[in-house]
Amino acid sequence: xxNGDLLHVVTxxxxxxxxxxxxxxxIWGSAALMAVIAALQTLQVTGHGDFGFVNWRxxxxxxxxxxxxxxxxxxxxxxxxxxxxxxxxxxxxFVVSLTVFPLLFGLLIAFSSWNLSxxxxxxxxxxxxxxxMWADPFYWNAMWNMVIYCAAIVVEYAIAFGLALLLNAEIxxxxxxxxxxxxxxxxxxxxxxxxxxxxxxxxxxxxxxRLGRFLGWDTPSxxxxxxxxxxxxxxxxxxTYIPFMMIMILAGLQAIPKELSEAAKxxxxxxxxxxxxxxxxxxxxxxxxxxxxRIIFKLKLADIVITVTSGGPGGATDTVTSFIFREYRDRSxxxxxxxxxxxxxxxxxxxxxxxxxxxxxWTRPQT
Amino acid sequence: MKVELYNAMRSKMSxxxxxxxxxxxxxxxxxxxxxxxxxxxxxxxxxxxxxxIPGVGAGSPTDADWQKVGEMCLGATKSNVxxxxxxxxxxxxxxxxxxxxxxxxFRGLLKGWETYTGAKINWIDLAQADxxxxxQQSIATGTVDFDILAxxxxxxxxxxxxxxxxxxxxxxxxxxEMDDYVGYLKxxxxxxxxxxxxxxxxxxxxxxxxxxxxxxxGAIGGATVPKTWQEVxxxxxxxxxxxxxxxxxxxxxxxxxxxxxxxxxxYFLENRAAAYAKHPSxxxxxxxxxxxxxxxxxxxxxxxxxxxMDLIAANAYPADQINADPGTTGFxxxxxxxxxxxxxxxxxGSNARTSDTxxxxxxxxxxxxxxxxxxxxxxxxxxEETYNEAPNMAFLGWGVYVTNRVSGDEKKRKAxxxxxxxxxxxxxxxxxxxxxxxxxxxxxxxxxxxxxxAAGYDRAFIEDYLGSNADxxxxxxxxxxxxxxxxxxxxxxxxxxxxxGYSGQYKSAxxxxxxxxxxxxxxxxxxxxxxxxxxxxxxxxx
Numbered sequence: 001x002x003n004g005d006l007l008h009v010v011t012x013x014x015x016x017x018x019x020x021x022x023x024x025x026x027i028w029g030s031a032a033l034m035a036v037i038a039a040l041q042t043l044q045v046t047g048h049g050d051f052g053f054v055n056w057r058x059x060x061x062x063x064x065x066x067x068x069x070x071x072x073x074x075x076x077x078x079x080x081x082x083x084x085x086x087x088x089x090x091x092x093x094f095v096v097s098l099t100v101f102p103l104l105f106g107l108l109i110a111f112s113s114w115n116l117s118x119x120x121x122x123x124x125x126x127x128x129x130x131x132x133m134w135a136d137p138f139y140w141n142a143m144w145n146m147v148i149y150c151a152a153i154v155v156e157y158a159i160a161f162g163l164a165l166l167l168n169a170e171i172x173x174x175x176x177x178x179x180x181x182x183x184x185x186x187x188x189x190x191x192x193x194x195x196x197x198x199x200x201x202x203x204x205x206x207x208x209x210r211l212g213r214f215l216g217w218d219t220p221s222x223x224x225x226x227x228x229x230x231x232x233x234x235x236x237x238x239x240t241y242i243p244f245m246m247i248m249i250l251a252g253l254q255a256i257p258k259e260l261s262e263a264a265k266x267x268x269x270x271x272x273x274x275x276x277x278x279x280x281x282x283x284x285x286x287x288x289x290x291x292x293x294r295i296i297f298k299l300k301l302a303d304i305v306i307t308v309t310s311g312g313p314g315g316a317t318d319t320v321t322s323f324i325f326r327e328y329r330d331r332s333x334x335x336x337x338x339x340x341x342x343x344x345x346x347x348x349x350x351x352x353x354x355x356x357x358x359x360x361x362w363t364r365p366q367t
Numbered sequence: 368m369k370v371e372l373y374n375a376m377r378s379k380m381s382x383x384x385x386x387x388x389x390x391x392x393x394x395x396x397x398x399x400x401x402x403x404x405x406x407x408x409x410x411x412x413x414x415x416x417x418x419x420i421p422g423v424g425a426g427s428p429t430d431a432d433w434q435k436v437g438e439m440c441l442g443a444t445k446s447n448v449x450x451x452x453x454x455x456x457x458x459x460x461x462x463x464x465x466x467x468x469x470x471x472x473f474r475g476l477l478k479g480w481e482t483y484t485g486a487k488i489n490w491i492d493l494a495q496a497d498x499x500x501x502x503q504q505s506i507a508t509g510t511v512d513f514d515i516l517a518x519x520x521x522x523x524x525x526x527x528x529x530x531x532x533x534x535x536x537x538x539x540x541x542x543x544e545m546d547d548y549v550g551y552l553k554x555x556x557x558x559x560x561x562x563x564x565x566x567x568x569x570x571x572x573x574x575x576x577x578x579x580x581x582x583x584x585g586a587i588g589g590a591t592v593p594k595t596w597q598e599v600x601x602x603x604x605x606x607x608x609x610x611x612x613x614x615x616x617x618x619x620x621x622x623x624x625x626x627x628x629x630x631x632x633x634y635f636l637e638n639r640a641a642a643y644a645k646h647p648s649x650x651x652x653x654x655x656x657x658x659x660x661x662x663x664x665x666x667x668x669x670x671x672x673x674x675x676m677d678l679i680a681a682n683a684y685p686a687d688q689i690n691a692d693p694g695t696t697g698f699x700x701x702x703x704x705x706x707x708x709x710x711x712x713x714x715x716g717s718n719a720r721t722s723d724t725x726x727x728x729x730x731x732x733x734x735x736x737x738x739x740x741x742x743x744x745x746x747x748x749x750x751e752e753t754y755n756e757a758p759n760m761a762f763l764g765w766g767v768y769v770t771n772r773v774s775g776d777e778k779k780r781k782a783x784x785x786x787x788x789x790x791x792x793x794x795x796x797x798x799x800x801x802x803x804x805x806x807x808x809x810x811x812x813x814x815x816x817x818x819x820x821a822a823g824y825d826r827a828f829i830e831d832y833l834g835s836n837a838d839x840x841x842x843x844x845x846x847x848x849x850x851x852x853x854x855x856x857x858x859x860x861x862x863x864x865x866x867x868g869y870s871g872q873y874k875s876a877x878x879x880x881x882x883x884x885x886x887x888x889x890x891x892x893x894x895x896x897x898x899x900x901x902x903x904x905x906x907x908x909x
Binding site: 068085105114115116117119120121138202204205219220221222223224225226229309310311312313314315316326329330331332333334 | 382500503504506525528529625626628630685686687689690692695705724816852853855856859863866867868869870872893897898
């Protein structure tokens with residue numbers, strides 16, 4: 001029994017040295033087997049011999065065997081503690097298999113020239129893709145567009161906050177409006193693209209275009225110029241996701257004790273001061289969480305753009321993801337497309353880390 | 368035949384028309400050998416019989432109909448394959464699964480073949496959008512897991528050039544009567560390095576559709592239908608400010624799609640460029656075959672881009688044209704009464720008369736790609752002031768190919784080719800042209816209008832619509848698409864650069880064309896210049 005663990009482990013593990021040796025043996029034995037098989041397969045792929053492998057499954061099977069042995073050995077080596085480890089270890093190995101390995105392979109591809117149409121296959125090309133990215137105006141244009149799209153979140157947040165305040169007030173049919181306002185969030189962005197972008201906003205027969213003509217706009221065109229197209233895409237995306245922010249803020253508003261605002265009223269605070277001095281500061285943690293999650297959603301924006309404008313006119317509405325989609329899918333440029341995605345990932349990680357640190361600092365005094 | 372064309376014809380059928388058709392068919396059959404058209408001498412009875420299934424005006428064909436037709440067309444197979452000869456053979460067929468078309472249709476058509484030969488076919492069905500990425504990944508990762516492949520000819524560069532296909536045996540050529548193919552589908556299309564790989568099951572080209580009410584004495588577009596791109600632009604400018612005679616909306620001339628369409632949008636600039644750039648003495652028009660240097664920034668292509676920019680500057684397009692892809696120009700604009708001239712695939716011709724959203728059915732006419740008063744000769748680097756026309760064979764149609772997975776097993780190989788030959792058989796192809804299948808006519812024998820009329824189709828429409836296809840297919844200066852690896856990569860990046868040019872981000876047509884050329888050079892270097900030169904020459908038959 002382990003010291004200091006009396007509450008949790010009640011069995012008395014008398015693990016013999018032989019059992020421990022067996023545990024270590026199966027770990028290292030299976031690891032060695034995996035290493036040997038992987039090495040032989042690598043040698044075969046690189047043309048240094050033929051060992052009869054048809055595909056990479058033997059290495060996969062060896063990995064599965066090693067993972068199984070590793071789990072089994074936890075019990076052999078650590079007894080009851082090992083069993084507790086087993087609650088987590090398989091999941092950890094699974095996650096590693098599905099995220100870390102692909103990430104490593106992704107990095108390998110990112111520094112390669114790999115056009116699927118090239119007869120030479122994947123060729124390591126060092127930093128060529130980075131240099132190409134650096135000089136690629138389409139990519140930087142898409143990056144800049146992302147900055148603008150993300151900046152629009154401030155406006156979305158203000159609208160969402162306003163709607164949440166309305167729905168938090170004692171208004172008629174409050175429950176109906178709560179559900180009604182959530183409907184856009186339930187729609188697939190592709191459906192939004194077709195219903196709104198391609199139908200309602202259609203320049204000739206779309207109802208909004210007709211309304212525009214009725215109001216005196218001679219040639220209504222919602223995607224005709226770069227600025228209007230960008231604004232329309234932002235509006236469609238906002239229409240879809242404002243309800244998400246609104247519902248988070250509403251949940252926060254309902255968690256604020258009513259006594260606080262009542263006390264403020266007693267002290268003579270008007271509606272604005274009540275909001276600015278009490279509600280808004282108390283809502284800051286929720287607001288920042290909502291904004292951060294919204295930024296994450298925004299960074300993935302692609303479906304509406306791909307469906308409605310394909311990034312046009314002239315790249316005005318392109319997002320990084322829609323540009324990578326064209327580069328990767330339409331042009332089969334796997335190496336360059338992967339590098340662009342990797343760089344975007346790094347930018348997102350750095351950006352989000354900084355934002356979260358700042359958010360932590362901003363919210364600390366209020367909480 | 369496109370679904371829409373079939374439905375159009377079907378919807379036009381009355382009981383009287385049906386009886387007329389049946390009478391005509393009966394008469395043709397009763398007349399015996401003397402009365403049969405020469406083109407279908409050996410197949411006449413089968414051809415007439417299969418055209419009755421399910422019969423024009425009798426609803427869309429069902430799986431039972433497909434099976435029946437497939438079974439009735441087994442004659443050619445039986446002459447080369449003994450019953451049960453392929454017992455135990457399993458083949459995998461790779462294709463798309465559009466509703467009621469392609470693989471879905473093939474299943475029924477091959478059912479009788481499977482029963483007769485004893486072979487079994489497994490299917491890899493893909494959505495159209497997933498088709499190319501899946502194929503490219505299979506090729507790039509060496510995981511080709513199919514024996515028979517339905518594929519467009521432009522992708523021969525990605526497959527045949529890499530030795531992934533099996534060469535067609537001579538008996539197949541005889542069985543499918545390859546000599547019957549329309550001119551442009553004959554070699555070099557379907558061949559690589561002199562070897563034949565493709566059984567055509569479809570033909571593709573862009574044809575000119577125009578509004579007849581815009582042209583004629585006193586009409587707003589002028590007395591005659593434009594024959595050249597110069598005239599097309601002149602009419603497009605002349606109708607600005609006038610009223611569309613059909614809809615009462617502002618009149619519009621030619622409809623260029625100014626937005627990309629996954630690479631397919633580039634075909635529409637090609638339509639204009641073909642007249643300027645496809646010199647009759649030179650099969651190449653996109654690249655220089657000796658260096659792969661793009662010609663897309665030569666004066667001919669720049670003229671084509673400039674033509675579009677001129678119309679943009681003149682406000683000759685509808686308001687949102689910068690965001691109009693070919694789907695929009697075809698279906699949302701032309702068929703809905705916006706615009707008077709359009710280049711498109713066959714779908715527009717059929718939809719014009721039949722689609723619920725079409726308002727132009729009674730005022731639509733067809734022709735081949737407009738020509739030009741001048742043509743650029745890349746060899747002399749000079750314009751020649753002479754009339755030139757060059758129909759654009761955009762996409763070259765679908766074909767059935769056999770992969771080299773079967774090359775080492777003669778029984779399996781014969782089975783694969785037999786299945787492919789069944790689908791590409793002369794009689795079966797007529798049925799596929801006449802009923803919804805996703806495929807257009809592609810054999811000379813498909814243009815014998817008597818057969819269509821006897822089956823109950825409208826002669827005048829068929830002659831006008833199919834005539835424009837036939838004239839394009841058999842044109843001596845057809846602009847044939849290069850079948851090189853990554854061709855859609857070139858098109859896709861060109862669309863992006865064109866969009867920038869059209870939205871004014873480049874200073875001129877020349878600058879736009881130079882940007883496309885630079886991007887194409889990069890792709891060529893990426894894929895491998897020497898190899899591309901070799902393959903481009905091979906695809907042009909040089």
